[in-house]
Amino acid sequence: MEKTINKKWYFDQSPAEVWNYLTKSDLIEEWLMKNNFKPILGHQFQFTFESKGNQYLGVVNCKVLEIVPHSKLVYSWEGSTVEGDRKFSSVVEWRLIKINNGTELQLSHNGFTVLEDILAHSSGWDACLNKFTNLINTNKQ
Numbered sequence: 001m002e003k004t005i006n007k008k009w010y011f012d013q014s015p016a017e018v019w020n021y022l023t024k025s026d027l028i029e030e031w032l033m034k035n036n037f038k039p040i041l042g043h044q045f046q047f048t049f050e051s052k053g054n055q056y057l058g059v060v061n062c063k064v065l066e067i068v069p070h071s072k073l074v075y076s077w078e079g080s081t082v083e084g085d086r087k088f089s090s091v092v093e094w095r096l097i098k099i100n101n102g103t104e105l106q107l108s109h110n111g112f113t114v115l116e117d118i119l120a121h122s123s124g125w126d127a128c129l130n131k132f133t134n135l136i137n138t139n140k141q
Contacts, residue, residue, distance in 0.1 A: 004110035005122045009129055011103045013136060015070040015096040018103045021136055022073055022094055031131040033060070041067055045075075055120070057082050062092075071096055077109070088117050 011018050021027045023039040033047040043064045051058035057080050066074035073094040080087040090111030097104040107125060112118045 003112045003118070004108060005112075005118060005125060007107045007122075007125060007129070009105045009133065010099070011105060011133070011136060012101065013103060014101075015098050015103045018096055018105055018136065019070045021132060022096075027135070031135050032128050037062075038064075039067055039069075039073070040064060051082055055081050055116075057084070065091070066093075077111075086114065086117075088112065088114070090121075 021031065023037070025035055025037045028035050028037055033049045035045060035047045037043070037045045037047075041064055045062050045064075047060040047062065049058050060077055060079040062075045062077055064073075064075050066072060075092055077090045077092050078088065088111070090109060093106075093108040093110075095106040095108075097106065107129075109121060109125065112121070
């Protein structure tokens with residue numbers, strides 16, 4: 001079983017512009033979740049959401065593991081089901097690659113052990129990145 005979610009998107013914006021949407025707390029909230037993220041190595045932060053009808057507890061605990069401005073961001077991603085019967089510990093990695101006048105954004109989310117978690121997170125990332133795409137394209141400079 002594949003334990004990693006891998007996805008790619010292309011944006012007309014520069015890596016610096018795309019980077020802002022991955023690292024500025026207020027922008028992250030618009031496409032992902034409420035958070036107290038800071039782009040500082042070792043910073044511990046949380047994503048929070050209402051878990052109404054959701055199988056997951058409304059808190060994801062994270063820690064910035066690696067940060068290369070405009071190029072790479074890696075953080076841990078730990079949470080559990082609402083009942084607490086299943087915990088998951090995984091790693092999210094974002095890579096930004098300059099291509100022509102735009103940016104290829106790559107996501108790798110790995111460390112899953114249960115197929116249900118892979119499927120839920122994969123569809124969740126698709127929904128969130130649709131919001132991300134709409135947001136960044138709406139705010140084109």
